[in-house]
Amino acid sequence: MNRILQCNDVSVRFGGVQALGDVHFDAEEGGITAVIGPNGAGKTTLLNVISGMVQQHAGFLIYGGADISTAPPHVRAGLGMVRTFQNLEIFSNMTVLENVMIGCHGRLSVPAWCSLLRTPRSVALERQIREEALEALEFVGIADLAGSTAKDLAFGRQRLLELARALAARPRLLLLDEPAAGLNIAETQHLGELIQRIRDANSLSVILVEHDMDLVMGISDAIMVLSFGQVISRGTPAQVQKDPQVIAAYLGVEED
Amino acid sequence: MQNGYNVAYRRDMFWLAGFFTLLMLAPFCMPNNYYLTILILCGLHAMHAVGLCLLVGHAGQISLGHAGFYGLAAYTSAYLSTTLGLAVGLSMVAGVVLTVLISLLVGLPSLKLKGHYLAMATLGFGIILSILFTETVDITGGPSGFVGIPRLSILGQELTTDIAVYRAVAVVLCLMVWLSFNVLHSRIGRALRALHTSEKAAQAMGVDIARFKLFVFVLSAAFSSISGVLYAHYLTFIAPVSFGFMFSVELIVMVVLGGMVSVPGSIVGAFFVTILPEFLRAFENVEVVLFGAILILCMMFLPDGLAGGWNRLWSRFRRAVHE
Numbered sequence: 044m045n046r047i048l049q050c051n052d053v054s055v056r057f058g059g060v061q062a063l064g065d066v067h068f069d070a071e072e073g074g075i076t077a078v079i080g081p082n083g084a085g086k087t088t089l090l091n092v093i094s095g096m097v098q099q100h101a102g103f104l105i106y107g108g109a110d111i112s113t114a115p116p117h118v119r120a121g122l123g124m125v126r127t128f129q130n131l132e133i134f135s136n137m138t139v140l141e142n143v144m145i146g147c148h149g150r151l152s153v154p155a156w157c158s159l160l161r162t163p164r165s166v167a168l169e170r171q172i173r174e175e176a177l178e179a180l181e182f183v184g185i186a187d188l189a190g191s192t193a194k195d196l197a198f199g200r201q202r203l204l205e206l207a208r209a210l211a212a213r214p215r216l217l218l219l220d221e222p223a224a225g226l227n228i229a230e231t232q233h234l235g236e237l238i239q240r241i242r243d244a245n246s247l248s249v250i251l252v253e254h255d256m257d258l259v260m261g262i263s264d265a266i267m268v269l270s271f272g273q274v275i276s277r278g279t280p281a282q283v284q285k286d287p288q289v290i291a292a293y294l295g296v297e298e299d
Numbered sequence: 300m301q302n303g304y305n306v307a308y309r310r311d312m313f314w315l316a317g318f319f320t321l322l323m324l325a326p327f328c329m330p331n332n333y334y335l336t337i338l339i340l341c342g343l344h345a346m347h348a349v350g351l352c353l354l355v356g357h358a359g360q361i362s363l364g365h366a367g368f369y370g371l372a373a374y375t376s377a378y379l380s381t382t383l384g385l386a387v388g389l390s391m392v393a394g395v396v397l398t399v400l401i402s403l404l405v406g407l408p409s410l411k412l413k414g415h416y417l418a419m420a421t422l423g424f425g426i427i428l429s430i431l432f433t434e435t436v437d438i439t440g441g442p443s444g445f446v447g448i449p450r451l452s453i454l455g456q457e458l459t460t461d462i463a464v465y466r467a468v469a470v471v472l473c474l475m476v477w478l479s480f481n482v483l484h485s486r487i488g489r490a491l492r493a494l495h496t497s498e499k500a501a502q503a504m505g506v507d508i509a510r511f512k513l514f515v516f517v518l519s520a521a522f523s524s525i526s527g528v529l530y531a532h533y534l535t536f537i538a539p540v541s542f543g544f545m546f547s548v549e550l551i552v553m554v555v556l557g558g559m560v561s562v563p564g565s566i567v568g569a570f571f572v573t574i575l576p577e578f579l580r581a582f583e584n585v586e587v588v589l590f591g592a593i594l595i596l597c598m599m600f601l602p603d604g605l606a607g608g609w610n611r612l613w614s615r616f617r618r619a620v621h622e
């Protein structure tokens with residue numbers, strides 16, 4: 044299979060702390076690649092580096108064959124790399140529909156003067172954005188909430204909203220940062236199915252950072268395990284589960 | 300639901316049509332020219348308020364330097380038309396263009412700052428300009444002001460009466476409101492509201508936040524500069540006190556009073572802040588105290604501004620009618 048994303052020798056330091064040390068990470072085209080590890084392992088930092096929110100101190104990133112090591116976040120988004128956030132970053136004062144319409148921003152665009160003068164082109168584009176946003180809402184199953192203010196939604200719905208917003212951008216690579224955090228078992232199961240459905244329906248690739256092991260083991264094609272900024276294991280879910288180093292990192296090592 | 304967006308836009312257009320009609324009819328109920336002068340000032344101030352409503356209310360970028368843009372445009376046009384003898388129309392265009400370019404230069408570095416720091420940077424810029432207006436006596440006439448500016452003219456036709464100037468100001472203001480509504484009901488407006496709430500998420504969704512902040516900053520500076528050139532050629536006399544720090548604060552007060560995110564609210568705020576001191580003039584010594592007290596009372600009882608208060612009143616009225 045082709046690799047949609049390659050991270051080579053990525054290192055990030057925050058002051059004296061080595062958050063990521065020489066991390067190699069590949070994501071397969073059309074696959075769900077999970078990144079797991081104990082708290083503070085550097086999972087979110089890796090996602091931030093991939094999406095361009097944190098600049099790596101060393102290493103480079105290849106996405107779809109192009110070097111994107113220094114591209115700013117909005118450019119990466121424009122290339123079809125879209126993320127969600129661990130601590131929901133929804134636009135709380137806007138309606139649900141408007142939130143999702145923002146997702147179309149990078150993809151569907153007219154020059155500023157068209158918006159300023161509200162030319163027919165701008166009006167037609169608005170209609171298209173609106174329809175596509177509604178489609179995304181329907182896909183995740185919250186189209187009935189389109190008119191509500193985003194902050195009034197229940198937590199689980201806000202997670203779905205963030206997912207819909209990301210989908211509206213028609214990503215090639217979807218970066219999910221702990222999408223199951225704060226969800227109950229039923230919601231998590233539903234989310235797992237949804238992620239697979241998203242992957243199949245849009246033939247996109249997913250990078251999943253997650254703590255919920257049932258979810259990760261259930262839907263991932265490949266897993267990478269981080270601990271203190273180092274890669275300690277990688278492979279299929281079955282391989283990773285048996286790796287003694289992974290068990291040690293999660294449970295600690297017994298002293299003889 | 301399907302056309303909810305259009306409905307909202309149409310409602311704003313209805314408001315604009317009503318507002319324009321009101322502006323056109325207002326002079327007929329004016330007993331004398333003094334009131335017309337006040338109305339013209341209201342219109343000029345409302346131009347700032349509309350721009351700042353987009354910049355401060357929607358995009359969340361605080362500027363305390365817009366009085367500087369106001370003055371820069373006014374002085375540029377005054378200098379070109381009076382000292383250098385250029386045509387009034389040409390000077391006005393030059394004043395606006397120069398101010399827009401300066402705002403671009405100021406906005407590029409300072410919009411990288413956030414919250415209070417952006418306010419400080421624009422405040423510094425405003426104060427520098429204010430000092431320039433006062434100290435460059437040879438060009439601006441210094442503290443005693445710039446006198447003998449030719450009156451407003453459009454396509455070589457001088458607007459000799461106040462009523463003509465008033466109509467011109469009303470038309471320009473309504474054009475600005477129209478542009479603002481267009482922006483707010485487009486992807487640009489959505490991007491501005493998004494970056495206001497979360498710059499991180501906006502970026503992740505592909506919004507080039509630096510570009511959109513700069514766009515709305517320059518747009519609001521353009522509105523302020525147009526107000527500035529109209530002001531200079533209407534009064535034919537300008538002085539540095541009109542473009543000082545206090546005026547920048549007053550502009551922010553108009554927007555806050557109007558309810559931050561409402562364009563009609565900001566306009567009402569501008570009219571309110573401009574007219575109120577005229578009514579309070581009878582109280583002489585305590586005028587400023589009363590002005591301050593009224594503003595405090597407004598914010599205490601209308602925390603979401605005049606627009607928010609109006610909306611609540613309106614929905615209560617509608618409920619009363621339904622029952």
